Amino acid sequence: MKTAINDVKIFDGTKTLEGRWSVLFDEMGILEVGEGHYTAELVIDGKGRTLTPGLIDGHVHMGASLSMSPNRDEGDKIKCGAIIADQARTAWRYGITTLCNCGTASDADIYVSELIREGIIEGPTIIACGRVLSITGGHGWSMSVACDSEFETLKAAREQIRLNADFVKLMATGGMGTKNSIPNVPQLTEGQMRAASEAANEVGKFTRAHATGLEGAKRAIRAGVRIIDHVQMDEETAEMMEEAGAYYCPTIVTRYNILHTEDPRYQYMRQKADPGDLDRKKKALMLCREHGIPVIAGTDAGPSDMVLIGPSLWTELKIYQEFGLSSEEALRAATYDAARALRIDDVTGSIAAGKRADLALFEGDPTEDVERVDTLAMTFQGGVLQYKV
Numbered sequence: 376m377k378t379a380i381n382d383v384k385i386f387d388g389t390k391t392l393e394g395r396w397s398v399l400f401d402e403m404g405i406l407e408v409g410e411g412h413y414t415a416e417l418v419i420d421g422k423g424r425t426l427t428p429g430l431i432d433g434h435v436h437m438g439a440s441l442s443m444s445p446n447r448d449e450g451d452k453i454k455c456g457a458i459i460a461d462q463a464r465t466a467w468r469y470g471i472t473t474l475c476n477c478g479t480a481s482d483a484d485i486y487v488s489e490l491i492r493e494g495i496i497e498g499p500t501i502i503a504c505g506r507v508l509s510i511t512g513g514h515g516w517s518m519s520v521a522c523d524s525e526f527e528t529l530k531a532a533r534e535q536i537r538l539n540a541d542f543v544k545l546m547a548t549g550g551m552g553t554k555n556s557i558p559n560v561p562q563l564t565e566g567q568m569r570a571a572s573e574a575a576n577e578v579g580k581f582t583r584a585h586a587t588g589l590e591g592a593k594r595a596i597r598a599g600v601r602i603i604d605h606v607q608m609d610e611e612t613a614e615m616m617e618e619a620g621a622y623y624c625p626t627i628v629t630r631y632n633i634l635h636t637e638d639p640r641y642q643y644m645r646q647k648a649d650p651g652d653l654d655r656k657k658k659a660l661m662l663c664r665e666h667g668i669p670v671i672a673g674t675d676a677g678p679s680d681m682v683l684i685g686p687s688l689w690t691e692l693k694i695y696q697e698f699g700l701s702s703e704e705a706l707r708a709a710t711y712d713a714a715r716a717l718r719i720d721d722v723t724g725s726i727a728a729g730k731r732a733d734l735a736l737f738e739g740d741p742t743e744d745v746e747r748v749d750t751l752a753m754t755f756q757g758g759v760l761q762y763k764v
């Protein structure tokens with residue numbers, strides 16, 4: 376069905392276009408972007424509204440609450456898949472049309488992603504890795520394939536790729552969410568991460584690394600990892616990332632919520648968290664701007680109800696703005712740059728003829744103040760209206 380949005384302000388993924396524009400699209404993609412008015416089966420008046428590409432949460436863990444259960448069986452796998460499909464669809468209420476799932480037990484995200492791509496069920500695009508690769512007992516061990524040598528890491532990376540993972544997730548350091556794990560201590564070796572990265576690159580896929588500490592992050596960058604998650608960056612790490620062409624996914628909302636939670640279930644995390652981390656994240660964003668390192672918006676939402684999939688992305692973007700990015704830079708991190716990092720920019724993450732019509736329409740203007748993402752009016756996934764306030 377053809378849909379037109381006429382007379383609307385457009386943020387195309389990298390910049391706000393001058394003046395008012397109209398967009399014509401259907402299930403096949405964006406047909407035209409022009410200055411006239413289009414006629415279509417559904418015509419939406421865009422006056423006073425703002426249109427952006429559908430938002431991307433570049434780091435979530437759908438299905439991960441279940442994955443923490445030690446007794447997993449086939450029934451759990453099906454349950455996990457149903458939870459993932461449900462969580463993904465909830466994201467439409469927040470203008471999100473793509474989610475990158477960065478680790479869940481049972482590989483259920485890979486299967487749900489395929490069901491959506493094949494049109495068997497409806498949902499946002501899921502970029503999935505299934506289980507993560509970590510050392511025995513390392514961060515995220517309950518959702519990992521244990522790898523203690525370069526050979527085991529190579530083998531595990533190939534196994535995940537055989538299952539049709541879009542990328543391979545590596546645990547370069549300890550982390551907050553795993554009890555008894557020390558956050559900044561290096562875990563997978565540089566050689567292990569290089570083995571996995573080479574296996575992924577050979578078949579056009581990529582690796583990304585959980586790295587809170589600097590040493591783990593440096594190992595990952597040297598090993599050819601494409602996306603570095605979480606790290607409290609310093610000048611040297613930033614230089615290395617710039618030279619390597621790596622992307623940075625800050626996931627600040629999770630750390631923010633850990634530092635502020637009174638919930639007794641999460642006090643073990645709060646005790647591990649350093650209040651100075653928020654300042655270091657702020658500094659990391661400024662280092663990225665200085666060095667031209669693309670930031671991709673990501674929340675780390677999903678493993679607990681402390682950071683929910685959907686609203687957490689809005690909070691993450693508000694924090695970027697509060698920490699010194701412009702509203703347009705924040706939006707770019709959740710659209711064009713996230714799509715580039717995930718290698719889906721030929722399809723989504725921008726508004727142009729030929730791209731898939733993944734779109735978010737806002738009553739207010741998030742290009743002036745990113746907090747106005749809370750004025751979301753409609754979400755289109757592949758040209759289909761999937762959410763309307």
Ligand SMILES: [Zn+2]
Pocket residue numbers: 434435436477585675
């Ligand atoms: Zn994560």
